[in-house]
Structures are given as structure tokens and as C-alpha cells.
Amino acid sequence: METKTDIIIVGAGPVALFTVFEAGLLGLECVLIDNLDKVGGQCSELYPGKPIYDIPGVPYQTAQEHVNALLEQIKPFKHEIHLNQRVNSLEEIADEEISSWKVTTSEKNVFIAKSLFIAAGAGSFEPRRPPNIENPDQFLDEGVSYSVKDKNKYKNKDLIIFGGGDSALDWTVELADITNSLRLVHRRDAFRGVPNTEAQMRELVETGQVDLKTPFVIEKLIFDQKITGVSIKNFETKEIENLDCDEILFLFGLNKKLGPIVDWNLELSDKKISVDTENYQTSSKGIFAVGDINDYPGKLDLILCGFHETTLAVQEAYRRSHPGEKVPFAYTTSNTKLQRKLGVSD
Numbered sequence: 001m002e003t004k005t006d007i008i009i010v011g012a013g014p015v016a017l018f019t020v021f022e023a024g025l026l027g028l029e030c031v032l033i034d035n036l037d038k039v040g041g042q043c044s045e046l047y048p049g050k051p052i053y054d055i056p057g058v059p060y061q062t063a064q065e066h067v068n069a070l071l072e073q074i075k076p077f078k079h080e081i082h083l084n085q086r087v088n089s090l091e092e093i094a095d096e097e098i099s100s101w102k103v104t105t106s107e108k109n110v111f112i113a114k115s116l117f118i119a120a121g122a123g124s125f126e127p128r129r130p131p132n133i134e135n136p137d138q139f140l141d142e143g144v145s146y147s148v149k150d151k152n153k154y155k156n157k158d159l160i161i162f163g164g165g166d167s168a169l170d171w172t173v174e175l176a177d178i179t180n181s182l183r184l185v186h187r188r189d190a191f192r193g194v195p196n197t198e199a200q201m202r203e204l205v206e207t208g209q210v211d212l213k214t215p216f217v218i219e220k221l222i223f224d225q226k227i228t229g230v231s232i233k234n235f236e237t238k239e240i241e242n243l244d245c246d247e248i249l250f251l252f253g254l255n256k257k258l259g260p261i262v263d264w265n266l267e268l269s270d271k272k273i274s275v276d277t278e279n280y281q282t283s284s285k286g287i288f289a290v291g292d293i294n295d296y297p298g299k300l301d302l303i304l305c306g307f308h309e310t311t312l313a314v315q316e317a318y319r320r321s322h323p324g325e326k327v328p329f330a331y332t333t334s335n336t337k338l339q340r341k342l343g344v345s346d
């Protein structure tokens with residue numbers, strides 16, 4: 001698939017989402033690509049239930065409520081969101097006047113635009129692999145997963161979940177109803193997740209819907225054409241136990257990796273991308289870095305700073321898409337086009 005647009009955005013965190021709004025005001029279309037299975041970046045992945053107090057004019061909002069509000073705000077504007085894929089490679093399509101940028105994702109999708117916005121936060125979130133298992137990725141689609149993309153996959157299956165954080169607890173509670181059997185394996189009998197979810201999980205253990213195995217760690221996978229079970233080792237007694245299963249979910253949390261971005265020949269400063277604060281352009285024309293991924297004197301990793309940065313960057317993106325034209329400026333209070341889209345009038 002090859003898609004042309006005005007702005008390609010690497011990432012779908014809060015700053016990427018607000019970019020769609022600012023670009024939309026100028027009539028520019030955006031494509032967002034994120035490695036995760038959901039939008040919202042750190043807000044949705046790391047702290048959805050925590051309150052944020054420093055969004056201007058919003059005294060209190062949980063991180064997920066903030067992401068939901070941003071999604072609502074960008075509804076009027078044309079954009080596409082492509083999840084579950086990492087932007088891997090970048091290529092310049094040279095032009096005498098204004099070059100374009102072509103990116104290819106891990107799903108082999110190709111996007112071309114005059115402007116590329118890197119809103120990649122601290123890098124792409126990569127699932128932590130299980131320890132002791134050599135090349136566990138070879139078993140993906142054979143019974144091993146690192147995230148839940150479609151919960152129906154686990155309907156009437158014998159499922160084993162490994163992990164002790166929010167994700168492991170949330171999915172244990174959510175999938176217990178639809179699986180044939182569900183075991184939760186963790187290396188100690190203490191969990192790092194929200195206490196309320198842990199309490200729900202323990203209730204399911206009491207009622208026999210979940211079999212809790214602690215203190216156990218993964219020893220090896222049992223494979224016969226596909227995964228048919230696992231061996232687990234008791235952390236204290238060192239005894240090995242074999243468990244049958246159809247599916248395994250390793251929910252050991254996420255690592256942040258700058259990943260392929262380091263190979264894009266952009267000027268870096270301490271693992272972040274250096275930008276010119278006039279328009280948040282990087283050392284390559286047409287490539288902008290906004291939000292937590294960039295660096296400049298005085299930089300703060302705050303959502304509101306990312307919003308300011310991307311607002312200015314979008315002005316330059318407009319000039320690239322409409323060379324020679326003046327960037328239109330209108331307050332949203334008097335932007336009748338926007339008000340018509342929203343179905344409101346002043």
C-alpha cells in the first residue's frame with residue numbers, strides 16, 4: 001500500500017494527535033503511524049488512570065480522558081491512523097524545489113509526504129521478551145503473543161499469561177470470562193498493578209476461574225507444530241512443572257527504544273533529535289521533531305510544550321505543501337469553516 005499525504009507523523013501520542021488539529025486548521029491532511037496497538041503514547045500506555053493537572057484550562061483530567069478529548073477534537077479533520085507497525089526506513093525523494101519523504105513500516109506500508117513529523121516520544125515501545133527463551137519471536141503466530149490485539153482469539157482457549165504488572169492483571173480479569181482455562185504465572189506473589197485489579201484477579205482465583213501460579217518463572221516452551229504447553233520452574237524449590245495450553249501471553253511490560261530513528265542521519269543530542277526552535281525542523285529540511293523526542297536549550301518533556309512546538313512546525317509544513325503562499329492565520333473563535341465542520345455557529 002502506498003499513500004500520499006501532506007504530513008506523515010511517526011507516533012500517535014498526544015503531540016501527534018494535536019498535530020492533526022493544527023494541520024487540519026490549515027487544510028493539511030495527516031497520516032499517523034504507531035508501533036503500539038492504541039493511540040495516546042505514554043498517556044494511554046503508561047499512566048491512563050493518573051490525573052494530569054497542567055493542561056491549560058483543564059484543571060483535572062486523567063491521561064486517558066486527555067487522549068479521548070484530543071481524539072474528539074481532531075474528528076473534523078482528515079487523518080488516518082495506522083497502528084501495530086513501526087516506521088522502519090526513511091528515504092528522500094529528491095526534487096529540485098521541495099523534496100518529499102518516503103517512509104516504510106514494519107508492515108511494508110509506504111507513505112509519502114512533503115513533511116515528516118517525528119513525534120516519537122522516548123522512542124517506540126517494544127515488548128520485553130521472556131527471559132531464558134532463545135528467539136521467542138519465532139513463535140509469534142504459533143501460540144505466543146506480547147499483546148492482545150483481538151480478545152476473541154482467546155475464546156474457549158487454554159491460556160497462560162505471564163507477568164505481574166497492570167497489563168497482566170487487566171487481561172487476566174478481562175479474559176477469564178471467555179477462555180476455557182486461564183493461568184496467571186508470576187515470579188512472586190506480589191503484583192505491581194493497580195490494587196483494585198489485583199483484588200479482582202484474586203477473587204477470580206477464589207472462584208476457580210483463574211489458576212494463579214507463583215513463584216514461578218518460564219523455563220521452556222513446548223512446541224509441536226505450534227505451542228502446546230510450557231515448562232515453568234518454581235523460583236524457590238527449583239521444581240519443574242509442565243502445563244498444557246493453546247496460547248501464551250507474555251506481558252512483561254515495555255522497553256523504550258529510539259530504534260531506526262538513529263539511522264536517519266539527523267543531528268542528535270543525547271539520544272534526542274536537535275531542532276531549530278523557529279519551526280522545530282531537524283537538520284534535514286522537511287523533517288520536524290516535536291514533543292518528548294526533540295531537544296533544544298530549555299526543553300521540558302511536557303505535553304503543553306509539545307503542543308506549542310507542533311503548532312509552529314505545522315506552519316512550515318504548510319509552506320512546503322503550498323510553496324509561495326502565505327500561511328493563513330485565523331483565530332478559531334472566528335474560523336467559520338471550522339465552526340461549520342463542527343456544526344456550531346457563534
Ligand SMILES: Cc1cc2nc3c(=O)[nH]c(=O)nc-3n(C[C@H](O)[C@H](O)[C@H](O)COP(=O)(O)OP(=O)(O)OC[C@H]3O[C@@H](n4cnc5c(N)ncnc54)[C@H](O)[C@@H]3O)c2cc1C
Pocket residue numbers: 010011012013014015016033034035036040041042043046047050051052053054085086087088119120121122123124125259260261290291292293301302303304306
Ligand atoms: C507517569 C508519567 C506521568 C506524566 N505526567 C505528566 C503530566 O502530568 N503533565 C505533562 O505535561 N506530561 C506528563 N508526562 C509526560 C508526557 O506523558 C509526555 O510529555 C508526552 O506523552 C509526550 O508526548 P509525545 O506525543 O511527544 O510522545 P509519546 O507520548 O511518548 O508518544 C510517542 C509514540 O510514538 C511511538 N513511536 C516511537 N517510535 C516509533 C516508530 N519508529 N514507529 C512507530 N511508532 C513509534 C511510540 O510507540 C509512542 O506511542 C508524564 C509521563 C509519565 C511517564
